[in-house]
Amino acid sequence: MKPLADKIRPSRLEDLVGQEHIIGEKKLINRILASKIIPNMIFYGPSGTGKTTLANILAKNSHKKFFKLNGTQANTDDIKHIIAQIGTIDSLNGILLYIDEIHYLNKRQQQSILEFIENGDITLIGSTTENINFSIFKAILSRCITIEFKELTVDHIIESLKRAISLVKEEKSIQINYDITALKYISEVSSGDLRRALNTLELVINTYALHNSQEIFIDMEKAKECSQSKIINYDRNGDGHYNLLSYFQKSIRGSDPDASTHALARLVESGDLNAICRRLLVIASEDIGLAYPQAIVIVKACVDAALQLGFPEARIPLAQATVLLSILPKSNTAYTAINAALDDLHRLDVGTIPPHLCDTHANIAVHNKTKYLYPHDYPNHYVKQQYMPDNLKDKTYYEYGKNKFEQSIKDHWKKIKTQK
Template sequence: MKPLADRVRPVELNEIVGQNHIIGEGKLLNRIVQSKIIPNMIFFGPSGTGKTTIANIIAKSSNKKFYKINGTNTNIDDIKHVISQIGTLHTMNGILLYIDELHYLTKRQQQSILEYIENGDITLIGSTTENVNFSIFNALLSRCTTIEFKALNAHDLIEGLKRAISLEETRLDIKIAYEDNAIDYIAEVSGGDLRRSLNTLELIINTYAIYNPEEIHIDIQKAVECSQSKITNYDRDGDGHYNLLSFFQKSIRGSDEQASVHALARLIKSGDLTSICRRLLVIASEDIGLAYPQAISIVKSCTDAALQLGLPEARIPLSQATILLASLPKSNTAYKAINAALDDLDRFDVGHIPYHLCDSHSNSSIKNKAVYLYPHDYPNSYVKQQYMPENIKNKTYYKHGNNKFEQSMKSYWNNIKG
């Protein structure tokens, strides 16, 4: 028997839950279905948001021969078989090829269909959970319209669950009663994935129908038991990984302690200690920097402790480091200074190191035009002399930030240097 998610799969666009930005009266996908003129498209977005279902609906609305392959287990021969059907009797109106998990196709596999997409022999609909700019070959991407699918919210999932319950009641000829808080819970812990929520519902129905084949009552206890725990969407090799780390850093940079701890909790759930520690160390220098120079030392101690402790205890020093960084004054002056200096090295000839700053032993053949002045021989260990190469002697890379520590350094050196 097919899984519940397949049995209740919508067959019309008006049965789809969510995706209101592309589905509905006058919206893009409705117009495409009504026109029956199908462009090459790539659907991208999280799992369980309706990409495959909508591809099936669009295929049904067209008069083209429909082929479907999955990028996870396809090979070049599967693609060649579809190509071989071009111009045959049953493909006179063209071919609509749906490739699920498109990002798993190799560059060569993606290239193999370019010619046929370009001349209209094949209309492609691809779906992927990855960032299309990195996972799809650019030549293929440029020939397709990309359409984003968004994670479903709890309201969408509840609507989908209630629809499934109604359909299952009819199929099984059984009464399925439910408490609102139980359905709310299933939706909440499914992470925006309708397929997950339907799998939970199916587990409840299958395992409790044996006790009472006439009526099932879904309460919060059954919902919690069959959901087990909330699953956080996290893929260490995909967009979720970088999105979550970006969310973490930007919350700390924005000095929002609450969002920073929330982001940390999500990362901890993934178990990826190494990424957390590396990102905290980067933040200490990139975003706090010279506003509080001790931050890097404290964070290094916290991350060392976290790696030595391991989870679950590692959460404690990681929380300490996160809250500290979010609460501290911010400065990116060191970050901007080194970026500007590196940029100049790529852009133009910065000139040679001043001769008087070269090593006197390894550069004995150089006749210095100026004598190196040893700063510690002078008051306040400072003496004015040229350190920058001649070509960029007036260049300024570091500018003091508007925070207590950097302003105190600025004031100190202003007094010394005059």
């Protein structure tokens, strides 16, 4: 029996929901269809967002011989069979090859079609949920345009659920009514995956139709029972991993404790404890830094506690560290100072270390006429002398941040260094 998700799969571009950035009047896909020339393409993005559906629509309008492979099952012989069709009567207009989950093909398998993509015998459309920069052979990638598919919104999914309900009502001749909040719930827990939402709807209809073949009412109780639990879209090796960690850090840097806690909750749900701990330690020095120097000490204690506790208890010290960092004053002066110093090392002739600052046992220091002045022998443990190499003697890397702690230190040294 054909799944509901396949039954309502759109055959026209106008019926495809979401992806407004590539579909619509004067958008890329519409222009491609109007040109009647299908380029090699790689579709990437979350599951259930329309990648396969769009490939089918493009194939239908290409007038080429259409072949479809799934990277999880395809082997080299499958690819050779398609290559053998080149130039046959059925393939006079060329071949359009769609490979779903293309990242599962190994390098050799991807290379086997490279020559035929390049000479135009095969037009390739590949789809993947992975980071294309790591999962697709670079030679393939360079010959394709890459198109990102974005997660569907709740409204997009509700629209498709309503369409599916209309189709089932007509097909099974049963009355289906629903509470819109139930459809919204199914859409929300599907995490942007239309296929999953449709599977949930189909489960509700099929299981409750057994008890009442004439009428079904989809309410919250049925929606929750058949949805079970929300699946978090998170891939530790994909773009989602880096996007979420970036969101986490930027929310803390932006001093928003609510967004920071929300980002942490997503990371906690993913179970990626090490990534959370590493990022918190970085933030403590990169974004809070000298505005509150004790932050790194507190965060290290929270991180150690989290690693010792493990989930689920680890969420508590992690939350403490996250909220603390988000509400503390911010300073990136140490971060910018070290970056500037490293940049100069790579760009400039920085010169040698001042001789009087070299190891006292080194010949260069023994024979140096400039004597090292020991700061602790002087008032306030300070004496003026040159510390920077001659080539950088006028260079400034560290600028005091405009926060209470750094300004107090600035005032301290200003008084000392201006004394005669």
